[in-house]
Amino acid sequence: MRKKSLRKALLFIFAAILTLLNIAPLLWVALSSFKTRLEIFSSPPSLFPEKWQVQNYIDLINVNLPYLLNSIIVTLLSTLGVLLLSVPAAFGLTAFTFPKKRDLEMWFLSGRMMPPVAAAIPFYLTLRQVGLIDTHIGLILLYVGIGIPLAVWLITSFMRSIHPAIYEAARIDGCKWRDIFLRITIPLSSGGIATATIFITIFAWNELLLPLFLTNRFAKTFPVVLTSFQGQTEIAWELMCAGATIQVLPVIVLTFFVQKYIVSGLTLGSVK
Amino acid sequence: MKKTHLNPLKLLIPIFCAAVALYSQAQETDWSKELQKADGKTLRVIMIQDPWVKGFDTIDKEFQKLTGAEVVVDSYSYDDLHQKEVLMGNNKSDSYDVVVLDSPWVGEFQQGGYVENLKPSLEKDAKIVQWDDFVATFRQVADWKGSIIGVPFGAYFVLFNYRADLFKEAGLSPAKTIEDLKTAAKTFTNNPKFPGGYGIGMNNQRGSAVGQAYFEYIYNFGGKPFASMYPGSADPYADMTPQFTSPQSIEVVQFFKDLLQNEPPGALNMAWDQRANAFATGRLSMACLWSVREPLLEDPSRSKVNGKFGTSVFPTKEGTKPVPPLGGWVMGINTASKQKDLAWDYIKWFTSPETHKKFVLLGGPPSRISTMQDPDVLKKSPWIQTVFESQSQTFADCRPRIPESFQIIDKVGLHVSEALQGQVSIEAAMKQANEEIGALLKKAGYKVSDTP
Amino acid sequence: MIAADTRISESEVVMARSLGKFLARKSDISLGFLPGFDFGWRRFFRHPATPFLLPAVIYLFALTIYPFFYSLGTSLLNFSLTSPRPPTFAGLSNYKNLFLDDLFFTALLNTGLITVASVVIEFIIGFSIAHLFIAIADIRASHLLRTVFILPMMVTPVVVGLLWSYILDPLFGIMNFLLSLVGIPAQPWFSDANTALWAIVFVNVWQWSPFLMLICLAALVSIPRDLYEAARIDGARWYQIVMRIELPLVRNTVLVGIIFRIIDNFRMFDIVFASTRGGPGRSTEVISLYAYRQIFQYFNAGYGAAAAVVVLLIAMIITTVAAKLLQSEAYHA
Numbered sequence A: 001m002r003k004k005s006l007r008k009a010l011l012f013i014f015a016a017i018l019t020l021l022n023i024a025p026l027l028w029v030a031l032s033s034f035k036t037r038l039e040i041f042s043s044p045p046s047l048f049p050e051k052w053q054v055q056n057y058i059d060l061i062n063v064n065l066p067y068l069l070n071s072i073i074v075t076l077l078s079t080l081g082v083l084l085l086s087v088p089a090a091f092g093l094t095a096f097t098f099p100k101k102r103d104l105e106m107w108f109l110s111g112r113m114m115p116p117v118a119a120a121i122p123f124y125l126t127l128r129q130v131g132l133i134d135t136h137i138g139l140i141l142l143y144v145g146i147g148i149p150l151a152v153w154l155i156t157s158f159m160r161s162i163h164p165a166i167y168e169a170a171r172i173d174g175c176k177w178r179d180i181f182l183r184i185t186i187p188l189s190s191g192g193i194a195t196a197t198i199f200i201t202i203f204a205w206n207e208l209l210l211p212l213f214l215t216n217r218f219a220k221t222f223p224v225v226l227t228s229f230q231g232q233t234e235i236a237w238e239l240m241c242a243g244a245t246i247q248v249l250p251v252i253v254l255t256f257f258v259q260k261y262i263v264s265g266l267t268l269g270s271v272k
Numbered sequence B: 001m002k003k004t005h006l007n008p009l010k011l012l013i014p015i016f017c018a019a020v021a022l023y024s025q026a027q028e029t030d031w032s033k034e035l036q037k038a039d040g041k042t043l044r045v046i047m048i049q050d051p052w053v054k055g056f057d058t059i060d061k062e063f064q065k066l067t068g069a070e071v072v073v074d075s076y077s078y079d080d081l082h083q084k085e086v087l088m089g090n091n092k093s094d095s096y097d098v099v100v101l102d103s104p105w106v107g108e109f110q111q112g113g114y115v116e117n118l119k120p121s122l123e124k125d126a127k128i129v130q131w132d133d134f135v136a137t138f139r140q141v142a143d144w145k146g147s148i149i150g151v152p153f154g155a156y157f158v159l160f161n162y163r164a165d166l167f168k169e170a171g172l173s174p175a176k177t178i179e180d181l182k183t184a185a186k187t188f189t190n191n192p193k194f195p196g197g198y199g200i201g202m203n204n205q206r207g208s209a210v211g212q213a214y215f216e217y218i219y220n221f222g223g224k225p226f227a228s229m230y231p232g233s234a235d236p237y238a239d240m241t242p243q244f245t246s247p248q249s250i251e252v253v254q255f256f257k258d259l260l261q262n263e264p265p266g267a268l269n270m271a272w273d274q275r276a277n278a279f280a281t282g283r284l285s286m287a288c289l290w291s292v293r294e295p296l297l298e299d300p301s302r303s304k305v306n307g308k309f310g311t312s313v314f315p316t317k318e319g320t321k322p323v324p325p326l327g328g329w330v331m332g333i334n335t336a337s338k339q340k341d342l343a344w345d346y347i348k349w350f351t352s353p354e355t356h357k358k359f360v361l362l363g364g365p366p367s368r369i370s371t372m373q374d375p376d377v378l379k380k381s382p383w384i385q386t387v388f389e390s391q392s393q394t395f396a397d398c399r400p401r402i403p404e405s406f407q408i409i410d411k412v413g414l415h416v417s418e419a420l421q422g423q424v425s426i427e428a429a430m431k432q433a434n435e436e437i438g439a440l441l442k443k444a445g446y447k448v449s450d451t452p
Numbered sequence C: 001m002i003a004a005d006t007r008i009s010e011s012e013v014v015m016a017r018s019l020g021k022f023l024a025r026k027s028d029i030s031l032g033f034l035p036g037f038d039f040g041w042r043r044f045f046r047h048p049a050t051p052f053l054l055p056a057v058i059y060l061f062a063l064t065i066y067p068f069f070y071s072l073g074t075s076l077l078n079f080s081l082t083s084p085r086p087p088t089f090a091g092l093s094n095y096k097n098l099f100l101d102d103l104f105f106t107a108l109l110n111t112g113l114i115t116v117a118s119v120v121i122e123f124i125i126g127f128s129i130a131h132l133f134i135a136i137a138d139i140r141a142s143h144l145l146r147t148v149f150i151l152p153m154m155v156t157p158v159v160v161g162l163l164w165s166y167i168l169d170p171l172f173g174i175m176n177f178l179l180s181l182v183g184i185p186a187q188p189w190f191s192d193a194n195t196a197l198w199a200i201v202f203v204n205v206w207q208w209s210p211f212l213m214l215i216c217l218a219a220l221v222s223i224p225r226d227l228y229e230a231a232r233i234d235g236a237r238w239y240q241i242v243m244r245i246e247l248p249l250v251r252n253t254v255l256v257g258i259i260f261r262i263i264d265n266f267r268m269f270d271i272v273f274a275s276t277r278g279g280p281g282r283s284t285e286v287i288s289l290y291a292y293r294q295i296f297q298y299f300n301a302g303y304g305a306a307a308a309v310v311v312l313l314i315a316m317i318i319t320t321v322a323a324k325l326l327q328s329e330a331y332h333a
Helices: A002-032 A055-095 A101-110 A116-129 A136-159 A164-172 A177-188 A190-206 A209-214 A222-227 A237-269 B012-025 B051-067 B078-090 B103-112 B119-124 B136-141 B164-170 B178-188 B208-221 B247-262 B272-280 B291-297 B340-350 B353-361 B375-380 B384-391 B405-421 B426-443 C008-027 C041-046 C050-075 C093-100 C102-135 C141-149 C157-167 C174-181 C193-221 C225-233 C238-266 C270-275 C287-297 C301-329
Strands: B042-048 B070-076 B098-102 B151-163 B198-201 B284-290 B309-312 B326-333
Touching: A002 A237, A002 C102, A002 C141, A002 C157, A002 C193, A055 A101, A055 A136, A055 A177, A055 A190, A055 A222, A055 A237, A055 C050, A101 A136, A101 C050, A101 C301, A116 A136, A116 A209, A116 C050, A116 C287, A116 C301, A136 A190, A136 A209, A136 C050, A136 C238, A164 A177, A177 A190, A190 A237, A190 C193, A209 A222, A209 B078, A222 A237, A222 C157, A237 C141, A237 C157, B042 B051, B042 B078, B042 B340, B051 B070, B051 B291, B051 B340, B051 B353, B070 B078, B078 B098, B078 B103, B078 C287, B098 B103, B098 B340, B103 B326, B103 B405, B136 B151, B136 B326, B136 B384, B151 B164, B151 B291, B151 B340, B151 B384, B164 B178, B164 B309, B178 B198, B178 B247, B178 B284, B198 B247, B198 B272, B208 B247, B208 B405, B247 B405, B247 B426, B272 B284, B272 B291, B284 B291, B309 B384, B326 B340, B340 B353, B353 B375, B375 B384, B405 B426, B405 C287, C050 C301, C093 C102, C093 C301, C102 C141, C102 C193, C102 C238, C102 C287, C141 C193, C157 C193, C157 C270, C193 C238, C193 C270, C225 C238, C238 C301, C270 C287, C287 C301
Parallel strands: B042 B070, B042 B098, B198 B284
Antiparallel strands: B098 B326, B151 B284, B151 B309, B151 B326
């Protein structure tokens, strides 16, 4: 017994070290956001700033708060939209069988294959025609489309682990598909849905190319702000690090909240 | 006029502004007569994200006071700016009223009809604009096929920056010739008196970094990239036969290659920012930097070498006339804009001698001769003296201003990078550059003869 | 019995037939599995799956069809965004030029290499670390650890590229500094053609191993414990457990993750753009960089669209192949 918990403790320490190493670059970014430009480039590199330059953050937020809000709005709403469309779609792909189902699944995935480079101009042209350039709605509509393939695939693979016998039993009992969906499938695959939500949110939150071209001032999102610090002659490192830290923070918070659902969802899903 | 501004780095600026404002009060234009009232209107400016952008916030408030119009400035990085402006122009969108163009974009934008011809406005407001006060070659840059498509408000020059303290210690004077530069580079690499330091840093990164570097040096080696493209040429674009295999051209690439041993580790992937940071943190004894970075070198929060560096004109090969590289931004009006009059008002006001001086004191790039020789300006930024010395020797087409410019520079950037890496010989790389660029230009309709 | 099926269609047909018969009884639809099956619109509208699937399908269709046809159409034109000359029809000449350009082939090769290397390493790392996290799963703090571990994939890709270009900078970077502390000589990372590609792989793996780790974790956890017990009783060694039990059972889910990573790696852009721009030389040239340069820097919209279409086609081929692999295991209990 002792040996087992010792082994476990060692493994835990090992995992902790690995994790620390893994996020060390992010810690470096966070620390750098409080340094002056000179300190960031000092040789040998210094770990902590001499004086914590909170000014970097103040300068950044003063100007860019509206864009941060835009990011939040667009991300939340588009994630919602993706879920509304994808969860039923995943159910449709796993609970039923019909001809060409495989093709349909493949087709869902193909939505993700378009190199963003190629999609930027057509999207620009379309949005321009309907007057949705630089609007939240325009961005949300596109983000939803981008999120569907990933969401459908992730949720489908979780839903697949639900044994058809469950559906069979429910149907025998006279259950309507809608109720099966709401009362059985969603709870059982909540782990998958939670996992998918994280990913969709992350990708929406970090999306850069589309808002770069499709927004100017009103709907600009935060990643665009981040990249604007990379000039040709100069990179405003301290501001960019501050921005990057701000960019990552909400995601960290979100993950902490959702991760307990993943855990419970995973164990539930393995009911055999 | 003292304004509070959340800018801890430039505490002196409000004081300077006040001084300047008071000083120029006597000679100030009566703007209330020159600018139309535009209350409640918003003027949208798209701008490059360069270090001096912050100055706009301060200055534009004045414009609002004078006209009632709010000025909104959105800045983007170089590539993003270019793409957004092209998309905007291509789709006749009025997202922005005032646009800025880098010199190589001029032909592309004029040809596409994206920017207004400002000649009539310039003639009408000649007294305010004082066109001849702008750097001569930079005026030329804004002129394409008879149209003047922008006011040259932001002239950049590559200056030779060197560590005055180190040079003095070693008994060297700032490098005037390429040979001097090579000597100095060798001296300061692995020099026990300069521990951890290297001779020089160069833009070697594949693509526009090393591509542009090629175009910076070629004229200073007595060469020319295309048959008719050289300072003093009547029509630089008359004969676009590529000359990349000429002896001078090979010499330039060989020069880049030889210098590698005097450059810090990572030299092959070094670009503008790393180069400037390496110099600013004291790791290099010299670096040729765009003048726009000088204010950063003077800023103690971003530089260790403030007070230790000097500038001089771009070095040239012994016996060759120097051709300091010229770059920078012109300010134009979007043809699709619905506020062209307001846009012109803004431009003429912003680029006027008085406002330009304020802009320069806030860190903006000096583009007017009068500003370059203004004692207040020179006191604050002594390197502007080098700018003044350089400007008369620059060549407006040092980088081609045709739409194909990007491709040309990028292709040169690819092949030179391969040569520097040692993947191909310099001759072979340049030969391929010659062929590819020749084919590209021929297809675009320029005169390209088969024998260089 | 966990046997790998080689006859894809056979087992599939057998399973499908039985499942189909079962469902057909319930929902009044007959299933055929061979081509030539009559789909029937009435069946379509009455099928219970339709209301669940339709919204997403319509949405995706609208959103992907336009860019696809736009790219396809543009790729057949001589179209330069900044040229005053109107676009002219070019037929397949853009494609012809594409295949004549050795830079494009280098890009394909590099992209392929990066993709394969990244995915393989990401999987190995993800799989191993998933095991690690499972082993310590009953310690509460390990959940926290796990959440922290997956942070790298949440950082904006462009920032990741810039960040690593500085960490790995041979002059300023922390990495070489830390290496020197343990006596390893400074590495050139991005600044040498021989190492630049692998530096990109390294950064890529750093960012995305957590993704595969999460997927492996989810899949591994759903393996019934008694299988492990049985194997242990039989005296199986760890690699046998991995090969015979774990890999086959997680195959489906993990394959999904791998397909996604493959597709994403094919489109990889930000890291390369921020760090090397395809250099030194052409050692890190990747296809999306190539297409980007053509469309957004040269404004050769037609030629760039052709490159994008080729990327799309390759991605589709890969996915189809991967899907076939998926199907072989689809109906295992």
